[in-house]
Structure formats: C-alpha cells, structure tokens
Amino acid sequence: MKKDLLSINDLTRDDIYLILDTAEAMREVGERPIKKVPTLRGRTIVNLFYEPSTRTRTSFEIAEKRLSADTLNIAVATSSVLKGETLVDTALNIEAMAPDMIVLRHASSGAGHLLSRICRSRIINAGDGMHEHPTQALLDAFTIREHKKRLDGLKVAIVGDLLHSRVLRSNVLLLTTLGACVWVSGPATLVPRGLDQLGIRVTTSVDEAVVDADVIMMLRIQQERMQGAYFPSIREYFTTFGMTRERVARAKPDVIIMHPGPMNRGVEIASDVADGPYSVILQQVANGVAVRMAVLYLLAGEPEVAD
Amino acid sequence: MPVVMDADRMGRTLARIAHEILERNRGVDELALVGIRTRGVPLARRLARAIFEINGHDVPTGALDITLYRDDLMRHAVGPQPLIRKTEIPFSIDDKRILLVDDVLYTGRTIRAALDALIDFGRPKAIQLIVMVDRGHRELPIKADYVGKNLPTSLSQSVQVHLQEIDGRDEVEIQES
Numbered sequence: 001m002k003k004d005l006l007s008i009n010d011l012t013r014d015d016i017y018l019i020l021d022t023a024e025a026m027r028e029v030g031e032r033p034i035k036k037v038p039t040l041r042g043r044t045i046v047n048l049f050y051e052p053s054t055r056t057r058t059s060f061e062i063a064e065k066r067l068s069a070d071t072l073n074i075a076v077a078t079s080s081v082l083k084g085e086t087l088v089d090t091a092l093n094i095e096a097m098a099p100d101m102i103v104l105r106h107a108s109s110g111a112g113h114l115l116s117r118i119c120r121s122r123i124i125n126a127g128d129g130m131h132e133h134p135t136q137a138l139l140d141a142f143t144i145r146e147h148k149k150r151l152d153g154l155k156v157a158i159v160g161d162l163l164h165s166r167v168l169r170s171n172v173l174l175l176t177t178l179g180a181c182v183w184v185s186g187p188a189t190l191v192p193r194g195l196d197q198l199g200i201r202v203t204t205s206v207d208e209a210v211v212d213a214d215v216i217m218m219l220r221i222q223q224e225r226m227q228g229a230y231f232p233s234i235r236e237y238f239t240t241f242g243m244t245r246e247r248v249a250r251a252k253p254d255v256i257i258m259h260p261g262p263m264n265r266g267v268e269i270a271s272d273v274a275d276g277p278y279s280v281i282l283q284q285v286a287n288g289v290a291v292r293m294a295v296l297y298l299l300a301g302e303p304e305v306a307d
Numbered sequence: 308m309p310v311v312m313d314a315d316r317m318g319r320t321l322a323r324i325a326h327e328i329l330e331r332n333r334g335v336d337e338l339a340l341v342g343i344r345t346r347g348v349p350l351a352r353r354l355a356r357a358i359f360e361i362n363g364h365d366v367p368t369g370a371l372d373i374t375l376y377r378d379d380l381m382r383h384a385v386g387p388q389p390l391i392r393k394t395e396i397p398f399s400i401d402d403k404r405i406l407l408v409d410d411v412l413y414t415g416r417t418i419r420a421a422l423d424a425l426i427d428f429g430r431p432k433a434i435q436l437i438v439m440v441d442r443g444h445r446e447l448p449i450k451a452d453y454v455g456k457n458l459p460t461s462l463s464q465s466v467q468v469h470l471q472e473i474d475g476r477d478e479v480e481i482q483e484s
Contacts, residue, residue, distance in 0.1 A: 001387065018390075021390075022390075022391050024393055025372065025391040025392055025393045025394070026391070028393055028394050028395070029375070032427060032428060033427075033428065033429060034427040034428075036427070037375040037376065037424075037427070038375070038376060038423070039375045039376075039380060067375075297375075297388060297391070298387075298388050300388065301386065301387045301388035302386055302387070
C-alpha cells in the first residue's frame with residue numbers, strides 16, 4: 001500500500017483483494033456485542049469535509065471509532081474556511097496538530113493530491129469533485145463479491161450522470177482491474193469525452209446496457225453540479241434512463257441493483273426498484289463501514305517506498 | 308532439525324488432554340473450545356472430536372484471530388500490516404467455560420491479546436488455556452492449564468508445530484535460528 005489512498009490507481013490488484021479480504025474480517029467486529037477493537041488506539045484521524053455528506057462521513061467515523069482511533073470532524077460550515085482560509089492553510093494548521101490521517105471530501109478534483117504533497121499525514125480521498133471516490137468503489141466491489149462470489153467476467157451496467165460522477169470513475173478503474181465487463185449508459189450530454197478509452201462499452205441505450213447484466217449500478221443525477229441544461233426535464237430523464245421494473249427484467253434473473261446514495265426516487269430509479277428484492281442499496285451502506293475499517297487499518301502500516 | 312514429537316505421540320497427547328479436560332470439568336454442557344489462529348484452530352477441532360469420541364458430546368468450537376489486539380501492532384510500524392483473518396465464534400461465550408487453544412506458549416503476549424479479545428465477546432464463567440508446547444520464556448504472568456509437552460528451549464531456538472490440516476504432517480520440531 002502507498003502512503004495515501006487518493007485513487008483506485010494507487011492500488012494494485014493484490015492491494016484491492018487484500019482490502020476486500022481484510023474487510024471480511026472487519027465486518028465480524030461489527031457483529032460483536034462490543035463493536036470495538038483496540039487496533040488504532042492513540043491514532044488521531046481528522047475528517048475534513050468540504051461538501052455535505054451523511055453516509056460517507058458517518059461511515060468513516062463509525063469505522064474509526066470501531067478501531068479505537070481518536071476522531072474529530074471538521075464540517076466546513078462551522079470552520080474558519082468561512083473566514084476565507086484556503087484549503088492548504090487549513091490543512092497545514094491541522095497538520096501542525098499532528099494527526100495521523102486526514103479523510104478529505106472536497107468539491108475540487110485533485111484536492112487530495114494537493115494535500116498529499118504538503119502533508120505528512122496519510123490522506124484518504126473521501127470524494128474529490130468529479131474525480132474519484134475510491135472507498136465507495138471498494139465497498140461496491142465488496143458488495144458485488146458478497147453476492148456473486150467473484151468479479152471477473154461479470155457484466156456490470158452503470159447508468160446515470162456519467163459526467164459528474166466520481167463514483168463512476170473509481171468503479172470503472174476498479175472493476176476493469178478485476179476483470180469485470182463494464183457497460184455505461186447515460187444521456188449523450190452527460191457522457192464525458194474519452195470515456196470509451198477506459199476499456200468499457202458506452203451506449204446511450206439503457207435497454208442495451210442492462211441486457212443480461214449481473215449488476216446494475218445507478219448513479220445520481222447531480223443537479224448541484226449542473227450549470228447547463230443537460231436534458232429537457234426530470235420526467236423525460238426518468239422515461240429514457242430511469243431504472244424501472246421493466247428494465248430490470250432485461251437483466252439476469254439474479255441481478256443486483258446498487259446505488260451509492262443519496263437516491264433521487266423517481267429521477268434515476270423507481271421507488272419499487274430501490275426497495276425491491278434485487279436492491280442491495282442498504283447492504284452497500286452496511287459494508288461501507290467494514291471496508292473503511294480495512295482501509296484505515298492497512299494504511300496505518302508503514303508505506304511502501306516508491307522505487 | 309530435531310523432531311521432538313511425531314504424529315503418533317501428538318495423537319496420544321491430544322487424547323490425554325481430552326481426558327484431562329473431562330476430569331477437571333464436571334458437566335460438559337458449559338464447555339466451549341476456542342482455537343487461536345492459525346494452528347490453535349485445527350487443534351481445537353481435534354480436541355472436540357476426541358471429547359466426542361469419549362462421551363458423545365459435541366463441544367462448540369470457534370476460531371479467534373488476535374491480530375487486532377496485538378500489543379506490538381502500532382508501536383513501531385515496520386513493513387505492511389499483518390494479515391487479519393476472520394474470527395468465528397458462532398455461540399455465546401457468556402457463562403461458558405472457555406478452553407482456549409494454541410500451539411506454542413512462549414512470551415504469553417498472544418494469550419494476553421486473546422484474553423482481551425474474548426472478554427469483548429461476553430463474560431465467560433472461566434477461561435482455561437491449552438497448549439501443545441510450552442517452551443518457557445514468559446514475559447507476562449500467564450500459565451497454561453493443560454500442556455502437551457514442556458520443552459525447555461533457548462531464546463535462539465524456534466519451535467514449530469506442524470499440523471496435517473495446514474502443513475500436511477503432524478510434527479513438532481525445534482530449529483536453531
């Protein structure tokens with residue numbers, strides 16, 4: 001493992017399997033009467049969140065507490081950032097108090113890389129702009145493996161806002177590394193250029209993408225990042241790209257439906273699909289804690305020296 | 308590399324320990340075996356089988372990984388983190404007599420970690436320690452209740468317990484390192 005986890009590209013295939021296997025053991029800790037082990041006692045972890053987050057921040061905090069780390073949360077809404085402090089200055093000030101790790105969520109792509117260059121602390125990227133969200137992809141892979149027992153050779157259809165999605169990028173990098181066959185689909189206006197260079201199939205037809213799929217992964221329509229008009233209306237988006245029971249029926253009978261949250265019901269996913277028998281959306285959330293425990297534990301070791 | 312215990316001897320030793328367990332613990336209902344990963348686990352299973360052969364009683368058996376409780380884990384980070392394997396204790400340990408099983412008793416630090424880990428699972432009535440080999444050199448006040456073989460060693464030696472389930476043969480050997 002490298003010093004920081006900024007991108008799935010920081011991980012080798014073996015690293016990914018090590019994280020998933022370690023997460024299996026970590027999950028058991030969460031099933032005990034006392035859901036806490038002393039492993040990271042005396043370590044300080046700062047959760048620095050520049051964007052709103054419920055799931056990811058809670059998940060990291062629970063993971064940190066289950067490993068007995070001392071954690072503190074800095075929500076930007078109540079911090080000196082509002083007084084005009086830059087990300088670098090904030091980070092250097094936090095760094096002066098000698099934390100061991102910083103978990104960073106930021107609206108700008110590459111924010112973690114910037115901190116990585118100036119900080120001694122380990123940096124974990126908890127989502128940077130439209131770039132990556134590596135722990136989400138890891139927990140998605142963990143959830144898929146739990147249901148399908150493998151990842152290689154599976155057909156995974158990823159549908160939604162491909163342009164703004166960091167979850168997409170991390171998942172594509174991870175799933176292709178592990179040998180899954182990835183299809184992505186969304187409105188042409190929300191397909192970033194060069195996406196087909198990543199070894200995946202790109203189509204504007206959802207119906208084609210989901211045929212015989214083992215896994216359907218929905219992406220949220222990120223209205224907060226949309227300045228232009230990418231599609232005529234929410235209703236039209238749902239008609240053309242929304243995941244309905246009819247579309248799910250085109251996939252394999254044992255398909256699983258995933259969503260990284262937060263869901264827009266009736267926009268990218270129909271309520272009866274989100275709550276239906278194929279949905280593993282809440283299992284993804286549950287698995288997030290175990291996967292983040294694994295990442296925190298493994299990053300607490302000595303980093304590999306770059307050759 | 309001198310072999311100090313062969314397969315036949317190991318089999319008889321386990322049978323003897325199974326009898327000792329039954330002798331010391333009236334009422335098998337409260338008993339449960341917990342093996343410490345890696346080699347304590349197959350030893351615990353074999354003891355469960357030996358007890359079953361004596362009195363037909365199934366003693367519940369679990370596996371404990373103590374990595375998350377190690378006292379040297381975060382002191383001086385050298386190299387990658389040790390591998391964590393799954394702890395599987397599929398029964399409540401509350402009010403049970405737990406028979407903790409490991410292959411070699413040495414400094415006692417593994418057992419210290421195992422005791423901490425077990426207490427997080429509940430409040431057993433008692434914990435007893437079973438080891439195949441006690442090689443001395445304790446660094447903590449810990450003592451085994453059942454010992455397969457006491458083996459005086461020097462600090463420069465290492466003791467390896469090989470088991471059929473993991474290593475393909477049953478054997479205890481001492482190595483000069």
